[in-house]
Structures are given as C-alpha cells and as structure tokens.
Amino acid sequence: MSEQKIDSRLWSTKARNLSPYVPGEQSEHDNLCKLNTNENPFPPSPKVGEAVTAVLAHQADELRLYPAPESDDLRAALAQLHGLDINQVFVGNGSDEVLALVFASFFLKERPVLAPDISYSFYPVYAQTFGVELLQIALEADFSIDPDAYRQPCSGIIIANPNAPTGLLLSLSDIRKLASEHSNSVIVIDEAYIDFAYTDEGGSDTAVSAVSLINEFDNILVTQTFSKSRSLAGLRVGMAFGNVSLIEALTRMKNSFNSYPLDKLAQAGATASVLDTAYFEQTLQQVIALRDSLTAQLTALDYKVLPSHANFIFARPKDGNASEIARVLREQGIMVRHFDRPRTQEYLRITVGTAAQHERLISALKALQTQDDAVTN
Amino acid sequence: MSEQKIDSRLWSTKARNLSPYVPGEQSEHDNLCKLNTNENPFPPSPKVGEAVTAVLAHQADELRLYPAPESDDLRAALAQLHGLDINQVFVGNGSDEVLALVFASFFLKERPVLAPDISYSFYPVYAQTFGVELLQIALEADFSIDPDAYRQPCSGIIIANPNAPTGLLLSLSDIRKLASEHSNSVIVIDEAYIDFAYTDEGGSDTAVSAVSLINEFDNILVTQTFSKSRSLAGLRVGMAFGNVSLIEALTRMKNSFNSYPLDKLAQAGATASVLDTAYFEQTLQQVIALRDSLTAQLTALDYKVLPSHANFIFARPKDGNASEIARVLREQGIMVRHFDRPRTQEYLRITVGTAAQHERLISALKALQTQDDAVTN
Secondary structure (H helix, E strand, O other): OOOOOOOOOOOOHHHHHOOOOOOOOOOOOOOOEEOOOOOOOOOOOHHHHHHHHHHHHHHHHHHHOOOOOOOHHHHHHHHHHHOOOHHHEEEEOHHHHHHHHHHHHHHOOOOOEEEEOOOOOOHHHHHHHHOOOEEEEOOOOOOOOOHHHHOOOOOEEEEEOOOOOOOOOOOHHHHHHHHHHOOOOEEEEEOOOHHHOOOOOOOOHHHOOHHHHOOOOOOEEEEEEOOOOOOOHHHOOEEEEOOHHHHHHHHHHHOOOOOOOOOHHHHHHHHHHHHOHHHHHHHHHHHHHHHHHHHHHHHHOOOEEOOOOOOEEEEEOOOOOHHHHHHHHHHOOEEOEOOOOOOOOOOEEEEOOOHHHHHHHHHHHHHHHHHHHHHHO | OOOOOOOOOOOOHHHHHOOOOOOOOOOOOOOOEEOOOOOOOOOOOHHHHHHHHHHHHHHHHHHHOOOOOOOHHHHHHHHHHHOOOHHHEEEEOHHHHHHHHHHHHHHOOOOOEEEEOOOOOHHHHHHHHHOOOEEEEOOOOOOOOOHHHHOOOOOEEEEEOOOOOOOOOOOHHHHHHHHHHOOOOEEEEEOOOHHHOOOOOOOOHHHOOHHHHOOOOOOEEEEEEOOOOOOOHHHOOEEEEOOHHHHHHHHHHHOOOOOOOOOHHHHHHHHHHHHOHHHHHHHHHHHHHHHHHHHHHHHHOOOEEOOOOOOEEEEEOOOOOHHHHHHHHHHOOEEOEOOOOOOOOOOEEEEOOOHHHHHHHHHHHHHHHHHHHHHHO
C-alpha cells in the first residue's frame, strides 16, 4: 500500500476511527526460529489430515453444497468431551471471531466492560469496533489479578485465563467470586491457553477450566481455541461454552453477520482432533515438559521467569534490556515478542518451541551475555 | 432449543433486536432433489481436492501455524484473472462476511443505504446488525431496476446483479449512471451470480461484470463468491474488487474483527479453482445449457419464466398458486424456494440442477397439472 495514496472520503466514520489489531509477525523465512506467536511446536493429530483427506476422497463433490451452518457434528463432539449439552456449545471461525460476537452480544451496553490493563491486545480493538466502552483495571505489582478491583458497575468482564502475556492463572474460586458479585453481567473467561495450565495441587484439567462452572453460573461464558493446544492455528476454529441463553445470543449474532463461518474441511478436521484424546494428552505433556526445561534454562541465565500456565513464558533479563535482546535475536532469525509498554517493556514473551529451537535460543542468549561481560570488564 | 427457555436478561439491546438471516433449508435426506439454495449441480474442479490433498501430504504439520492473514496467493490469482493489482482485491469467509464488512465500512453514515425492495434477504439483516438505515426502492412492475429511482441522497447503494430471486440483469450503462450520479457514495454490485450472465449481444464476461469499471470509478465495489459458479459453497470463500482505498477500508475492518478469516485449506483450494479456467468455463456452459432447457420445459407447461442471468429461474405458474405447488413438491422430496411476500408469492425460485433433477421436477409438475385438470373437468 505504501506506493498508493489512501483516500478515506468514502469510508464510514467507524472505518476511519479503527485501530486494527496487529498480529504477531508471520514469516516464511526458512531458517527462522519462530517463537513469537504462541503456535504449538508439534503438528496436529494425524487424524485431522486423515479426516479431511477422507472428505476429499469420498465427498469432494459435496464441496458444492453449503456446510452445516451450526457445525452440529463438531459441537456434538465438544459437548461430549466436556459433558455438556450441544446447546451449551458455540463454534466460530477462530476464537477471534467468537470474541467479536461476544462483544456485540453482551458488552454493548451503557456501562463499560472491564478487562485487565495488560492482556490480549485484541480486546481494545473489539471495543472500538463495536462502540463498547472498555475500562482497563490495573494488574497488581506482581501481574496477578485482584478480583476485588473489579467490584464496580459494568456491562461485563473479560479476562484471559491464563492471562497473556503474563501466563499467570486466576483460580476458580476467584472466578466464582466475580460471577457471584456480577450476577447481571456476563463474565467471559478467555481460555485460549487453559489446556497448558495446572493447579498447585496437581489436579486435572477440570480443576482449572471455568467450563466446570457453567452449569452453576448462567453468566459465565468460556471461550477456547483449536490454535494452541490442538496445533490447528491454520484451520481457524474457536468455541464458546455457556448457558443455553448465552449460546443462543451468540448464534443469533452469528446469523446476523455470517451464517456459515466454518467450511466443511475445517468442521471435519476439528471434529477429528477432538476425538483423538490420546494424541492431545501426549503433545500437551511434551509442551509442558519443554516449558519447564526452558524455564530452568532461562532461570540459570539469571532471567526472572513468571510461573507460566500457558505455552509461552514471560521473562525478564537481569538488566531489563528486553528490547535490545529481541532486536539482536531477530537479526539472527530468532523471533520472540516484545511489548513496548511501560509495565511490560523489560520482559520478553517467548513461545515454547522444540528442544532444538530452545537450544538455538539459549546459545544466542549466552553469547549475548558473554559479549556484555566482555564489554563490562 | 425448543425444550429450554431462553432468557435474554444478559443480552445487549442489539442482540435482543436482531432478526437473523434464515438460510435456505439444508437437509441430509438421501433421495432429496435439492433445488432451493442455488448450489451448482456440478462438483468443483478436481484441482481443488488435489491442492488440498497436497497441502495435507506435504505440509500437514504446518496446520499448526497461522495462515497468511491476507490470503496473498489467492488474492494474487484473482488479481491476475481480472487484470487487477493485488491491492484491488479483498477476500473473506464467504461473500456474506465480505458484505457484512461492507455495511460497516461504507454504509454506516447519517443517510440511508438504498437497495431494491426485492433482493437478497440478508441486506436488511446487515443493516439492522450495524445500525444502518436501509431504504428499499421498489422494483418496476416487470421486476427490473430503474436507476432513476435511486436519484436521492444516500450513504450508498447495494444491488445484486443479476438480482435474486428475479435473475434479471442491470446493464453496465445503468451501473455507470449510478456511479456517476453518486460520486461520493459507494455503489456495491453484488455479483454472486454474474458468471452465469450474458449480454443480448452475446459478449464475453467482461461485458456484464462491473469489475470492468473499477479502474474508471473509485466508488464501485464488486463482490463475488466461490459458492455458485465455482461449486465451492462448502469452502466459504468470497471476494471484493475495487479501488485500493475501498479495499484498504475492508482490510482495516476485517483486522478489527477477525484477522485470519480463511484457513490454509480454503486458501489452497480456492486458489486452485481460480487457476483451472478450462474446467470453470466448461461447467459454466453446462449450467447455462441446463438453465435454457429448464426454461423451455417450464414455458411448455405454461409457466411465465423471467429471463434468467443466474443459476436459478424465477417462474410463475399459470394460476399463480406457487405456495401450494412448493408444498406438494416438498412432500415428494423436491425442494424449491417460495418467498411469501406480496410481489413474489405467485412465483417459485428454482435452482438449475442436473438433467435428472429437472426430469423429476417436470414430471411432478406435469402430474400436478393433470390432477388439476381432472379436478376442473
């Protein structure tokens, strides 16, 4: 676009005033060590490719027909996985689309929606897109969320849990507290990374995910995605779980925007992924083990690493010069994410990668430290 | 949902006031003769399945990575097909998503957007979704569009061309006239069915599509879809062509809503479809020939058939009892569309199907007429 002058004379005021989301950089560079967009280092379940190939082998002709508008098979599989009714499950074209529909369905009211000041950077964009007032509540000094800070009139609350980019987890008891105290507002728990989370007691998944609360609270809506723990960022599937009335609102909003958001291949692939629980558990444990080893390696290099419940870690080098480190790493083809804002500028967000990628990263960081020592001495 | 009570207490006013779009019924019934949703009777190009299979065979692992956010390969293929610059091309998750972004980007202004009173029934839904005022302009008595009726202040104009459900075509000279007379408004020509259109002079595609006008008029935006002429309703891909400034507005709106609307498989499949021009031309001619024969068959049964430029026909049985005919056909597993509104209630909209489907339809209609004659006599 740089060569051509953009003329906004024909745009709506809304279009003129947007500040679009800027996703983490995608690059096709060959020797890239891509640790900047929280993708899974492992491939998706082989059942995904098999399911899509089967559709193409036996039903390629049926691509001429519209897909199931409400993705019934996929929703049924997700409902069964979580012990829910199919009418408690909504799916969309990535959790980004689901979240957009959430803002329009629940937060577009006279009072503001509350969200942490450090969180997913798409939330302020959605607020602007739909004319929703967003009030950002400061994280505590240790980056944790204090539910008491949310005790104020609001249209709703949205919290990423685990939060990004901190990786910290809010407990289910805190989520219960928020839901109880705001019984006339929708509490959205964005669980993009929840499958990587753990409890201090070492409990199972259900002990950290707010999906376990939706039969108890009619105002809790949980969003999740296939992009992280299911290694399917390329397939664009996200979902929401909640009371039937919340799901009905999302369905109506969807059908007022785009009736068929999931194509036939994505529906088949995502369904196969849900059914392959063994593969899912296996790669999850591998990512968690890699997260733990990366945490240990960085700690050994004097980084302060926040306890991560996600597939990324948020870490501060000893002297806080994160911006410079990100720049030098980038020159070497190692991409990590740096958020240049007051409270996050001394930290790097590093996606959990393969052991080989970690080795390359750690070598580069060690070389940097040796250089610095040489300069200092 | 019928069993469970829906409670809208937590919904936004916007969610409460929606009247969602109701798509033509999808059914998995085996012996169904489905002539109600304007899908193509022929399968998509075999290259589509091959391209997706190749992605799965060689790059299944890469489904773990986000897709190209702006679908560059697909946009480049479309640009080349139409002799445009890639920055004059936008793609989305079906033309329904593209149209939603159009309403938000161009029509959300103080004046109303103008559209024909009989047209695609999603337009009033989008208007409601985005708070756009829609002023419907009556079609002429013969269902044609009179450009002079649009000579009034407006935020923009949207016209399906060929129009649905009439199948009638607006000429390029009329579109030029609209664009000239409203140089400060965006004129959206929704060309979902344009590939099936023809000129009375028997000209080529470029002689009917407004894509040929976009280098001349900076206020013409043309939307198209892969769902009809490319037999890919199941893959969810739509596009828009226009001046770079219009495309930039759509891109900004998209990135304020959902950054990655097209998954990797849909991008690969759609690109392969664009490149297979020979298959495209061949199936197009087959559909057009079938439309002509169906028109002749219905005319022989005393139906009044409007001259169709689409892959459906709009036809009135001699006695105008379209509702009853649709009902009886449905009982026999033959689905056609009936719009129960004052000016359309005496017509049926019938999708062009295979020769076998036409035979079944015509037999059923003949049997009905014989019955009627028996009753009359």
